[in-house]
Amino acid sequence: MRLNTALIDLTTGHIDIAPTPQRLMRALLGGRGMNMHYLRYHLRAAGDPRAVDPLGPDNPLIFGAGLLTGTIAPNAARFNVSAKSPESLGLGDANCGGFFAAAMRKAGFDRLIVLGRAERPVYLLLQEGAVSLCAAEGLWGTTAPAAQALLKAAHGPATVSAVIGPAGEHQVRMASVMTGLKNTAGRGGMGAVMGSKNLKAIAACGGKPLVTADPAALSAARKEQTRYLQQSKVVRVLGKLGTPFLYEVSNHLGAIRTRNSQDNHFADTLVAAEIEQYSDKMLACTSCVVHCRHRNTLGGEGPEYSTVGLLGANLGLAPAQQVIALNNLVNDLGLDASSVGTILAWAMELYQRGIIDDSLTGGPLEWGDYERIHALIGDIAFRRGFGAVLAESTQAKRLFPPEAADYLIAVKDLPQSDPHDVRYIKSFALGIAVASRGADHLRNRPTLDILNLPDEVRQEIFGVETSADPTAYEGKAGMVAWHDDIYAVADCLGVCKFVTHGFNSPNLLGYGHFAELIQAATGMALTADELRGVGRRVVDLERQINLELGRTRADDTLPKRYFDDPMPARVTRGHAIDRAKFQIMLDEYYAARGWTPDGRLPAKRLAELDELLEA
Amino acid sequence: MNIILHLGEPFWRCAGTRQVTVWLPEGATAAEALAALVQLHPALRTELDDAEGPPALFAGDNQVWPETPLQDGAHLYILWAMSGG
Ligand code: SF4
Numbered sequence: 001m002r003l004n005t006a007l008i009d010l011t012t013g014h015i016d017i018a019p020t021p022q023r024l025m026r027a028l029l030g031g032r033g034m035n036m037h038y039l040r041y042h043l044r045a046a047g048d049p050r051a052v053d054p055l056g057p058d059n060p061l062i063f064g065a066g067l068l069t070g071t072i073a074p075n076a077a078r079f080n081v082s083a084k085s086p087e088s089l090g091l092g093d094a095n096c097g098g099f100f101a102a103a104m105r106k107a108g109f110d111r112l113i114v115l116g117r118a119e120r121p122v123y124l125l126l127q128e129g130a131v132s133l134c135a136a137e138g139l140w141g142t143t144a145p146a147a148q149a150l151l152k153a154a155h156g157p158a159t160v161s162a163v164i165g166p167a168g169e170h171q172v173r174m175a176s177v178m179t180g181l182k183n184t185a186g187r188g189g190m191g192a193v194m195g196s197k198n199l200k201a202i203a204a205c206g207g208k209p210l211v212t213a214d215p216a217a218l219s220a221a222r223k224e225q226t227r228y229l230q231q232s233k234v235v236r237v238l239g240k241l242g243t244p245f246l247y248e249v250s251n252h253l254g255a256i257r258t259r260n261s262q263d264n265h266f267a268d269t270l271v272a273a274e275i276e277q278y279s280d281k282m283l284a285c286t287s288c289v290v291h292c293r294h295r296n297t298l299g300g301e302g303p304e305y306s307t308v309g310l311l312g313a314n315l316g317l318a319p320a321q322q323v324i325a326l327n328n329l330v331n332d333l334g335l336d337a338s339s340v341g342t343i344l345a346w347a348m349e350l351y352q353r354g355i356i357d358d359s360l361t362g363g364p365l366e367w368g369d370y371e372r373i374h375a376l377i378g379d380i381a382f383r384r385g386f387g388a389v390l391a392e393s394t395q396a397k398r399l400f401p402p403e404a405a406d407y408l409i410a411v412k413d414l415p416q417s418d419p420h421d422v423r424y425i426k427s428f429a430l431g432i433a434v435a436s437r438g439a440d441h442l443r444n445r446p447t448l449d450i451l452n453l454p455d456e457v458r459q460e461i462f463g464v465e466t467s468a469d470p471t472a473y474e475g476k477a478g479m480v481a482w483h484d485d486i487y488a489v490a491d492c493l494g495v496c497k498f499v500t501h502g503f504n505s506p507n508l509l510g511y512g513h514f515a516e517l518i519q520a521a522t523g524m525a526l527t528a529d530e531l532r533g534v535g536r537r538v539v540d541l542e543r544q545i546n547l548e549l550g551r552t553r554a555d556d557t558l559p560k561r562y563f564d565d566p567m568p569a570r571v572t573r574g575h576a577i578d579r580a581k582f583q584i585m586l587d588e589y590y591a592a593r594g595w596t597p598d599g600r601l602p603a604k605r606l607a608e609l610d611e612l613l614e615a
Numbered sequence: 616m617n618i619i620l621h622l623g624e625p626f627w628r629c630a631g632t633r634q635v636t637v638w639l640p641e642g643a644t645a646a647e648a649l650a651a652l653v654q655l656h657p658a659l660r661t662e663l664d665d666a667e668g669p670p671a672l673f674a675g676d677n678q679v680w681p682e683t684p685l686q687d688g689a690h691l692y693i694l695w696a697m698s699g700g
Contacts, residue, residue: 233665234697237625243700245624252623252673252694272624305700420698428698447699452669497699504699505667570676 001071001212001522003110006131008124010197011057011116015131020110026524027612030067030110032093032491033538035082038062038113039091040545041613043084050550054086054189055171055196057117063104063162063202064111066494070102070210070286072222073517074229074509075496077101077285081162084549085188086196087173087339087393088413088438091545094176094190095442095491096162097285098183103160106207114197123201125155136200140169143332144178151203161203165334167381168195173393174339174415175381178331182293182301183285186336188414188437189393213523221516225509226289234505238292238498239282243305245272250309250420254570257419258313259367260345261409261559264421264567266313274320275308290498300328303337309419310341315348316367326374333381340377342415343393347386349407356400361386406560412551414438416559418445423562424572425449427476430585434480434556436542442497444483446476447504461506464592473581477588484593485535489514492534539593540601541609553599556586616641616687618648623694626663626670630656639685645672646681648691663693671696 002025007016020034028034042060043049052058061083068076079101085092104112108129121136139147144165151161160179167175168191175191176184185191194200212218229235237245248271250256254264268274279294283301295301303311303324311330312323330337350356351365358364362385365372379387389396394413397405409416411432416439422428427446435443448461449470458466464478483502490500493514497503501510511528519525526534546555558577566576590599601609620635627633630652637651653660663670672679673692685691 233625233662233667237695241624245695246697246700248623249671249694249697252692253671254676418700425698441699445699447697450671450696450698451667452671452696504697507667571673571678573676 005111007113009116010118029492031494032080035062035064035080036541039082049548054084059084061114061193065101065105069494070105071521074289075499076287076494078494081185081190083193086192087189090549092188093437094185094187096185098179099160100162100179102286103204107204118198121198126204127206139200144334155205159203159205161201163201164191164194167334170383171195172391174336176336178334182331191334212521214520218520232507241272242292242294244275246305254572255421256313257421259316260349267318269318270308270312303327306418307337314341314345322370338417339415409559411439412555423567424575425470426473431480444480446479446483477592481592484539485532488535488538619690621692629658642684645679645683
């Protein structure tokens with residue numbers, strides 16, 4: 001099951017198509033891992049990676065499907081979009097579900113590497129193993145759903161596309177790539193990179209089911225693994241309530257980011273039962289056995305817990321209906337809800353403190369002012385008025401007074417992705433500090449840390465001694481490193497985190513399950529240890545990319561507030577991150593990863609990665 | 616003494632209510648309050664005994680453990696300790 005990789009130069013219109021290199025498949029599988037290889041290769045080919053303008057033609061934009069994506073493997077729906085991030089100016093990588101990646105593979109492609117910049121708006125059409133460059137004049141200016149509908153009308157109802165909305169066209173630094181009504185490659189401004197290349201969409205149509213090495217074995221593995229997954233409570237609850245069920249416990253704990261983390265709990269109006277009032281169906285991605293996505297009665301899909309928290313509590317907005325309307329708005333415009341919620345809350349606190357005023361904002365910026373928030377989101381997408389400032393996302397700190405940066409909830413200049421305030425659970429804090437793309441929970445969150453699992457169970461899972469106390473600093477580094485690796489493997493395979501071992505449950509799919517699926521789908525035999533080795537390689541590769549982009553140990557840190565301001569209320573009251581203990585955790589983490597004390601790869605490891613570049 | 620139990624997601628769905636009051640002897644523990652709850656709503660037994668981690672218990676703003684004695688009139692919150700989404 002080896003498909004093609006297409007190298008598309010939008011400046012010249014030249015397209016090269018070649019089989020995906022077998023050697024890279026074994027080393028990095030696909031999806032995120034292989035994207036990282038090509039990202040490193042092309043950033044270096046452009047000269048000094050630090051000098052590459054993320055919104056310039058030299059920035060490679062890579063769409064890579066997971067190795068299992070498009071097969072019947074459970075929840076194998078996902079792809080990664082990678083580039084140098086215009087939002088963080090570091091490694092950019094966004095992961096997305098839906099149906100596009102399976103369609104891309106069925107049209108013959110594992111991966112598309114887009115270079116250059118088209119003179120006029122274009123889209124790529126993938127069909128029967130070929131790539132065509134088509135004029136996008138009629139599409140430019142449309143919302144994400146409208147663009148997809150037009151592509152379906154042009155190429156048939158089976159056409160599935162990944163598109164940008166107005167935010168991507170206007171190169172908003174937190175613009176996403178969208179497929180379907182809600183599936184979002186949201187992190188790091190990949191939509192802005194797409195817009196900078198004048199690339200409105202990639203549409204895939206036609207194609208045939210993927211040919212797998214052993215269809216009977218794959219079918220048996222799916223059946224068996226589905227049965228296993230359906231015994232998991234978290235799978236059952238996600239299928240009924242979606243991720244908004246997480247709001248209640250975070251809020252009770254006092255761990256929900258509220259008003260830019262000045263507060264840590266908010267209204268009960270945003271619990272799952274309230275969101276459920278606006279849901280008429282649960283939807284799924286390709287081959288999913290969970291069905292976690294709400295179809296909402298306001299004309300969109302979602303919201304997820306992240307959106308509920310960040311467009312709700314974090315903006316001081318309590319009515320569920322308004323939060324859902326904002327969710328639909330950001331999706332239509334092609335914006336990352338996590339970044340938008342974080343950046344708007346930042347601006348609101350700056351206004352509250354008088355650090356910025358009406359002369360910049362063009363009017364009051366008050367918590368919970370739905371009309372103003374709604375209008376501002378539109379202004380961000382079209383870069384109008386104060387929206388043009390916020391469209392710079394974290395880079396807007398260059399436009400604000402210097403003290404503004406103290407109130408920004410971001411790491412490595414990426415706004416924190418999820419609404420969980422990490423000051424209480426120290427492993428979460430370490431996780432977002434070291435995550436390769438910036439403040440993000442989907443790189444390594446040790447969600448098991450709060451399950452109060454017995455010592456022997458944790459020992460068996462993590463293979464190292466860990467503490468059961470979520471507020472302890474000791475024994476967390478190995479836990480985070482363990483999650484780094486398995487989540488990286490899931491991203492390489494295109495498998496959703498909601499069925500990945502360690503994400504909210506110890507009873508989901510682990511390396512052994514993945515090895516079985518890989519062998520049946522591709523014929524490649526990999527042991528569980530070899531698979532973890534792939535995870536380690538991907539994390540190391542990402543570290544090296546970040547180092548080549550100028551990142552250092554000093555970037556593995558947390559927002560100032562998380563160190564300096566104790567959490568104000570509820571169970572978590574009084575908790576903050578101790579700077580000295582954090583540095584010890586970081587030392588332990590680097591040691592667990594086999595890195596030097598300043599966070600660099602040892603020479604031997606670097607030589608191995610360099611050798612891959614020659615593949 | 617009476618204990619007011621607050622059921623979070625997804626537990627309340629088994630009980631059909633978010634709030635249950637149980638009467639227990641003085642000095643009863645959180646575990647005894649849970650046992651009384653299960654007697655009233657047997658469908659909750661499997662949910663609360665789930666292998667994917669026991670529920671997190673809070674008396675007001677304080678985390679408590681099964682062996683923690685409760686005060687008369689305590690509000691015991693029974694929540695599922697989940698965090699990743
Ligand atoms: S669990 Fe949700 S996000 Fe994951 S594949 Fe299924 S529908 Fe998509």
